[in-house]
Amino acid sequence: MDFKLSEDQEMLRSLARDFLTKECPKAKVRELERDEKGYDPQMWERMAELGWLGLVFPENYGGTGATFLDLVLLMEEIGRNILPGPFFSTVVCALPILEYGDEEQKAKFLPQIASGAAIWTLALIETLGGYKASEIKTSARIGDGGYVIEGTKLFIPNATVASHLLVAAQTGEGDKGITMFVVDAHSPGVEVEVIPTIAQDKQCQVTFTKVKVPEGNVLGDVGGGWGIVEFILDRAAILKCAEVSGGCQAVVEMTNAYAKDRVQFDKPIGSFQAIQHRLVDMFVNAEGLQYLVYQAAWEISAGSPSKLHIALVKAKAGEVYQKTCLDAIKIHGATGFTREHDVGLYFRRVKASEFAMGDTDLWRERVAVELGL
C-alpha cells in the first residue's frame, strides 16, 4: 500500500498543471465555449508533442507506454483547469482500439491519434440517453461488400470536429447483436448537428443515413460489441471521474481562498463555523473521491480491475461535484453567481460529466448488484 506518486507521475502532473494554466487560462476556456470547433488546433498539436494523445500506447504506435493511472492523473489536471475539446472523446475510443483492434487497425489508427492527426468520438447513446444495450436502435445491415448504417445518435461529444466515429450498432438482436464500427466521419450520409448545452461543450446529434462501412472496419467480433462497450464504460467512467475529482479540488481551493480573503462583520467569513464546516465537508468529500478514483485506476493499471470499485466512484462523483459547486457558489455569495466568476464554469459542467458514461442511478445499481443485492 502506497499513496505516493512516482517521480515520473509527479513530473507528469506538474508539467500538465503548468501547461494548462499557461495555455488554457479561463479566458481561453470561455473563448472555446463560443468557438465553433470547441478546441484549439494549435494547443492540440502541442498536446500531441507532449505525448498526451498517445500516452498509454506502446512506443511502436507512437505512444509513450504510460499506465492507465498516469492517464487518470492527466485527466485530473484537465478537470482541475478545464480543458475544452476532444481529448476525452479521443482517448475513450483509443483504449478499445488498443485492446480489441487487429494489428492492421492498430497500426493504422493509433499513430494518427498519437500525432494529433485524428480526432475520435464514441457514438453510442441514442434518444433515451442511457447506456443500455436495449436502447441501441441504430442498425448495421450487410450490403455492398460491407455494412450500411442507419440511425441517430445523441449527446456525441465533439462530433463536429471528429475525423473518426466509433459507432455501436445492431447487427442482430439484443446485447448479443451489437457490433462496434469505425466510421469515417466524413462519409456520405453522416450528418452532425450541435446540441446547445449548458456546458457549451459541443455535444452533437449524429444521423446516419445509408452510411457505407467496409467490413474491415468492424472492431472486435461481430455481435461482440457490448463487451467492448463495457470495457470502455469501466475505463471511461474512471477517466471522467478523475476529471470531476480535479474539478472539485479546484473549486474547493478557490472557495477556501475566498473564505480567507472576504471580510464581513470585520472578520474573514472563513472564521464563521457555518462557512468553515461547509468547506470542511466539501474538502473531505473531494479528497474521498480522489482516493476512490486512484484505487480503481490503480487496479485497472495492475490488470485486476474491480467492478465494485469502479461502480462506487461513478455512483459518487456526480453528487460530490454538484454539492461542491453549489456550496462554493453559496459561499462566494452573489459574486459566485456572475458570468465573470470561474466557479460557474465548473458548475455548468456538472450535469455533462454526470451523464457521460452512465449516470448516478446506473452506477449505483451496479454497486447494489456487486454487493449481492
Next chain:
Amino acid sequence: MDFKLGEKEEALRKEIRKFAQKELPPGSFTLLLEEESRDEDWKLAMSTSKKLAQKGWLVMAWPKEYGGSAVSYWEQMVYGEECGYWGIPGISMGISGVAWVGPSLMQFGNEEQRKKYLPLIASGEPDGVWCTGYSEPNAGSDFANIQTRAIRDGDEYVINGQKVWTSCAHRARWCWLAVRTDPNAPKKHRGISIFIVDMKSPGITVNPLLNYYGAHIFNEVFFDNVRVPASNLVGEENKGWYHLMQSLASERHSFGPSLYGSARRLLEELVDYAKETQYDGKPLCQNPEVRHMLADAAVEAEMLKLFNYQVTWELTQGITPIYGSSRNKAFGDQLLERLGIIGMKLIGAYSQVDPYSKWTKLHGIIQRLYLLFPGISIAAGTDEIEKNVIGQFKLGLPKSY
C-alpha cells in the same frame, strides 16, 4: 501508488477471523463503548482481553520490551478493521489503557512509569483497566477550561474537583487524569498537568450516570482531597495540554479502522437481511429504495476505508495524522449514523423492540447501534470539534470559536 495490502496483513486477517469464530459466543457482536455496560458484557470483554494478550494482539503496536509485538502500522490497521468487523470485545479494555495511556506513557512518561503500568495493560488483566478524566461540567469541547485542582504538598499532590462523562470509571483500576496545576497561567491551556491516579485512593467517589436508555457506560467522579504521589505526574508539570494534543491524535486515529470494520459488517448483515426478508410478496432487496440506500452506504464505507489507508500510510512516513485522524473519526461517525438509520428502516416495526428481547432481529445489533451512535459521535470530540480541527489545521482557516 499501490492499493494492495501485503501477505502478512491478509494472513493476520484470517487468523483474527479464526479467533473470533472460536472464542466469541454465537451471535456476539460488541460495538464501541458497549463492553463496560452490563456485568455479563464486561466479563466477556475481560476474558477476551486475556486471550488477545496471550495471542500477542492486545498491544500489538507496542515495542516488545513493554509486552507488545512491534508490528507494522498496516497490521495494526487490519487488526482494527477485523476487531470492528467481528465485534470483538475487550480489545482496549475500556479504551483508555490500550488506545492512549500506553502510547502516551511511551511518548512522555518516565521509565519507572512505563515499567510499572505498561505490562499491566499488556497482560489483559483487570489491573490494566483505565478510565480517562478529561471532561468536567464546565469543560466539554472547551477542554482547557478544566477546574479540578492538584496542589503540591511535599512528596504528594492533593486533588480536588469533579469529572464527568467518565466512561468505564466503574470498571477501572487507574485514572488518566487531567488537572489544573497553575491557576494563574497567562493562558488557560498552559496550567494543565496529567496524573496517574489509583481509583482505590481514599476520597474518590464514582457515581453512575445512566444514559438515556438506561445503560451504565459513563460516570461522574468526585475527587475529595485525594492524595497522589508526586511521582505519578506524567510528563512535565503544566505541559499537560501539549502532551494531550498528541495523544488525542492517537485516540482518534484508533477509531477509524474499527469504525470501518463495524460498518462493513453491518452492511453485509443488512444485505443478507434484505435478501432473506419478504415484504409485500417480494424480497426486500428488490425494493429500489433499499438498493439505493445500501449502495450509497457502501460508497461511504469505501471512502472511510481509503481514509484509514491514507492515515496509516502517513504514519509509515513518520507524519502525525492530526487532520486525518479528525477526518476519519467524523466521517466514520457519520457513516455509522447512516447505517443505524438505514438498518432501523429495514427491520421496520422490529426497530422498536428491546435489542435483548426474543423478538429482536439481527441479534439486536441495529437497535444497539441506533441507540449508541449519538454517544459514539460525541466521545473523544464532537463532529463540530473535529471539523474545527480540519478547518484550522488542514484548510488553514481562522479559528472559528
